[in-house]
Amino acid sequence: MNQLEIFKALSNKTRLQILQWLKEPEKNFPKQESGFGNGVCVGLIQQKAGLTQSTVSEYLSLMQRTGLVTATRVGQWTYYKRNEEAFAALSKLIESEL
Numbered sequence: 001m002n003q004l005e006i007f008k009a010l011s012n013k014t015r016l017q018i019l020q021w022l023k024e025p026e027k028n029f030p031k032q033e034s035g036f037g038n039g040v041c042v043g044l045i046q047q048k049a050g051l052t053q054s055t056v057s058e059y060l061s062l063m064q065r066t067g068l069v070t071a072t073r074v075g076q077w078t079y080y081k082r083n084e085e086a087f088a089a090l091s092k093l094i095e096s097e098l
Helices: 003-009 013-023 044-051 053-065 086-098
Strands: 069-074 075-081
Touching: 003 053, 003 086, 013 044, 013 053, 044 053, 044 075, 053 069, 053 075, 075 086
Parallel strands: none
Antiparallel strands: 069 075
8 A cells, every 4th residue: 555646646626526426326426227336437437527538537547556446347338436445444544653
Protein backbone atom coordinates (compact mmCIF):
# COMPACT_ATOMS: atom_id res chain seq x y z
CA MET A 1 0.00 0.00 0.00
CA ASN A 2 1.69 3.16 -1.24
CA GLN A 3 0.45 5.78 1.21
CA LEU A 4 1.45 8.77 -0.87
CA GLU A 5 -0.30 7.49 -4.00
CA ILE A 6 -3.46 6.62 -2.07
CA PHE A 7 -3.68 10.05 -0.49
CA LYS A 8 -2.97 11.63 -3.87
CA ALA A 9 -5.88 9.64 -5.34
CA LEU A 10 -8.10 10.82 -2.48
CA SER A 11 -7.10 14.48 -2.88
CA ASN A 12 -9.49 15.16 -5.77
CA LYS A 13 -13.15 16.03 -5.19
CA THR A 14 -14.44 14.09 -8.18
CA ARG A 15 -12.43 10.97 -7.34
CA LEU A 16 -13.84 11.12 -3.81
CA GLN A 17 -17.35 11.44 -5.23
CA ILE A 18 -16.79 8.44 -7.49
CA LEU A 19 -15.67 6.37 -4.50
CA GLN A 20 -18.74 7.50 -2.56
CA TRP A 21 -21.03 6.60 -5.48
CA LEU A 22 -19.40 3.18 -5.84
CA LYS A 23 -20.01 2.45 -2.16
CA GLU A 24 -23.75 2.17 -2.91
CA PRO A 25 -24.08 1.69 -6.67
CA GLU A 26 -27.75 0.64 -6.51
CA LYS A 27 -28.59 3.98 -4.91
CA ASN A 28 -26.34 6.18 -7.06
CA PHE A 29 -26.64 4.80 -10.59
CA PRO A 30 -29.47 3.74 -12.88
CA LYS A 31 -29.97 -0.01 -13.18
CA GLN A 32 -27.55 -1.85 -15.41
CA GLU A 33 -28.70 -4.71 -17.58
CA SER A 34 -26.03 -6.93 -16.01
CA GLY A 35 -26.62 -5.75 -12.43
CA PHE A 36 -23.85 -4.45 -10.20
CA GLY A 37 -22.07 -7.74 -9.41
CA ASN A 38 -19.07 -6.76 -11.54
CA GLY A 39 -19.27 -3.11 -10.56
CA VAL A 40 -20.46 -0.03 -12.44
CA CYS A 41 -19.86 0.52 -16.15
CA VAL A 42 -17.41 3.34 -16.79
CA GLY A 43 -20.01 5.01 -19.05
CA LEU A 44 -22.44 5.42 -16.15
CA ILE A 45 -19.68 6.85 -13.96
CA GLN A 46 -18.73 9.26 -16.74
CA GLN A 47 -22.32 10.41 -17.21
CA LYS A 48 -22.83 11.04 -13.50
CA ALA A 49 -19.50 12.86 -13.13
CA GLY A 50 -20.22 15.07 -16.15
CA LEU A 51 -16.61 14.86 -17.30
CA THR A 52 -15.03 13.55 -20.46
CA GLN A 53 -14.58 9.81 -20.81
CA SER A 54 -10.79 10.24 -20.93
CA THR A 55 -10.73 12.21 -17.64
CA VAL A 56 -12.92 9.66 -15.86
CA SER A 57 -10.82 6.81 -17.25
CA GLU A 58 -7.66 8.53 -15.98
CA TYR A 59 -9.22 8.94 -12.52
CA LEU A 60 -10.34 5.32 -12.41
CA SER A 61 -6.96 4.11 -13.62
CA LEU A 62 -5.21 5.99 -10.81
CA MET A 63 -7.61 4.57 -8.24
CA GLN A 64 -7.11 1.08 -9.68
CA ARG A 65 -3.30 1.39 -9.49
CA THR A 66 -3.58 2.34 -5.81
CA GLY A 67 -5.93 -0.58 -5.16
CA LEU A 68 -8.93 1.55 -4.16
CA VAL A 69 -11.04 0.09 -6.98
CA THR A 70 -10.98 -3.07 -9.03
CA ALA A 71 -11.80 -3.37 -12.71
CA THR A 72 -13.55 -6.22 -14.49
CA ARG A 73 -13.61 -6.40 -18.25
CA VAL A 74 -16.69 -8.02 -19.83
CA GLY A 75 -16.56 -7.93 -23.61
CA GLN A 76 -16.02 -4.33 -24.63
CA TRP A 77 -17.16 -2.93 -21.26
CA THR A 78 -15.14 -2.23 -18.14
CA TYR A 79 -16.83 -2.24 -14.75
CA TYR A 80 -15.40 -0.70 -11.58
CA LYS A 81 -16.15 -1.33 -7.94
CA ARG A 82 -14.61 -0.36 -4.64
CA ASN A 83 -12.02 -2.61 -3.10
CA GLU A 84 -13.37 -2.74 0.43
CA GLU A 85 -10.28 -4.63 1.66
CA ALA A 86 -8.15 -1.64 0.65
CA PHE A 87 -10.41 0.70 2.60
CA ALA A 88 -10.16 -1.54 5.67
CA ALA A 89 -6.35 -1.52 5.37
CA LEU A 90 -6.37 2.27 4.91
CA SER A 91 -8.51 2.65 8.01
CA LYS A 92 -6.04 0.53 10.02
CA LEU A 93 -3.14 2.55 8.65
CA ILE A 94 -4.74 5.83 9.70
CA GLU A 95 -5.58 4.49 13.16
CA SER A 96 -2.13 3.07 13.81
CA GLU A 97 0.25 5.48 12.11
CA LEU A 98 -1.36 8.86 11.62
